[in-house]
Amino acid sequence: GENVEQHPSTLSVQEGDSAVIKCTYSDSASNYFPWYKQELGKRPQLIIDIRSNVGEKKDQRIAVTLNKTAKHFSLHITETQPEDSAVYFCAAKLGFGNEKLTFGTGTRLTIIP
Amino acid sequence: SQTIHQWPATLVQPVGSPLSLECTVEGTSNPNLYWYRQAAGRGLQLLFYSVGIGQISSEVPQNLSASRPQDRQFILSSKKLLLSDSGFYLCAWSVRVGDAYNSPLHFGNGTRLTVT
Numbered sequence: 001g002e003n004v005e006q007h008p009s010t011l012s013v014q015e016g017d018s019a020v021i022k023c024t025y026s027d028s029a030s031n032y033f034p035w036y037k038q039e040l041g042k043r044p045q046l047i048i049d050i051r052s053n054v055g056e057k058k059d060q061r062i063a064v065t066l067n068k069t070a071k072h073f074s075l076h077i078t079e080t081q082p083e084d085s086a087v088y089f090c091a092a093k094l095g096f097g098n099e100k101l102t103f104g105t106g107t108r109l110t111i112i113p
Numbered sequence: 114s115q116t117i118h119q120w121p122a123t124l125v126q127p128v129g130s131p132l133s134l135e136c137t138v139e140g141t142s143n144p145n146l147y148w149y150r151q152a153a154g155r156g157l158q159l160l161f162y163s164v165g166i167g168q169i170s171s172e173v174p175q176n177l178s179a180s181r182p183q184d185r186q187f188i189l190s191s192k193k194l195l196l197s198d199s200g201f202y203l204c205a206w207s208v209r210v211g212d213a214y215n216s217p218l219h220f221g222n223g224t225r226l227t228v229t
Contacts, residue, residue: 032215043203043220044157051215089157093215099145099164099207100172101218103157 003027004092006104013080014112021107023090024072032093033066033073034101039086047088048075077109085111115140119204119221126228132177132191134224136204139185144206146187147218148179151201163187164209199228 003026013019023033034049050057050064050073057064061080066073073092077084090104119136126132138144148160159172161179169179176195180188187204202224208216 034217041225043223045220046217049217099209100159100162102159105156 004090004102004104006090006107008107009105010108010110012110012112015080015082017080019075019077019080019084019109019111021075021088021090021109022072023074023092023104024070025092025102026071027092028068028071030071030092033064034091034093035064035075036089036091036103037086038089038106044089080111082111082113085109115206115219117204117206117219117221119224121224122222123225124227126194126226128196128228129193132189132194132198132226134189134202134204134226136187136189136221137185138206141185141206141208143184143209145209146181146185147205147207148187148189149203149205149220151203151223153200157203160189194228196228199226201225 004023006023011019031052035047036044037047038044048059048062048064050066052068055066061078063076064073087106087108089106091101093101116139145164147162149157150160151157160177161169161171163169163181166181166184177189177191204221205218207218
């Protein structure tokens, strides 16, 4: 079945440095890749997404890149701030009528002041 | 704008007791609806999803069930809770669109269930 692997499981970054989280997926038909941020005790919230016809998307300090050939996509956070500390989940959705999102196992990002 | 309501926010139930969690969506019609569970410090496990009234797909065979009695209402139930049912239950919705476009999931605030 479809599978999404996410690395690393934990990441500590000095404030102001960049953080990169990587995900790989197994189904070549996957065509939608959102990223969610979950703060402690709260619901996951969408921070950025990318579709398979796009290689890169940027929104201020956050960017996502997609390599369909290699079946991997990455989240990049630049100029990290303490409020970026959270758990980040990647996800992938199969194309053509599949209504499910398969999530990665999450990355706990800690920004060190 | 669309909103999703989920209740209760927290729940403590004894083993063997029944469960009913409710979720409603406002501001949209014919949404896809989902129930996820998150164990402490873990990822998101899809339990059920629904693409229409009375249409339920189960992802994980267990003692839980889901129902969609109305277009924007999704209910998660159990007749007898197990200790392993403890977790953070999240309802979510997405716009149902054609193959040419994919829409993200929008989560409710969740229900933290503790089975004692």
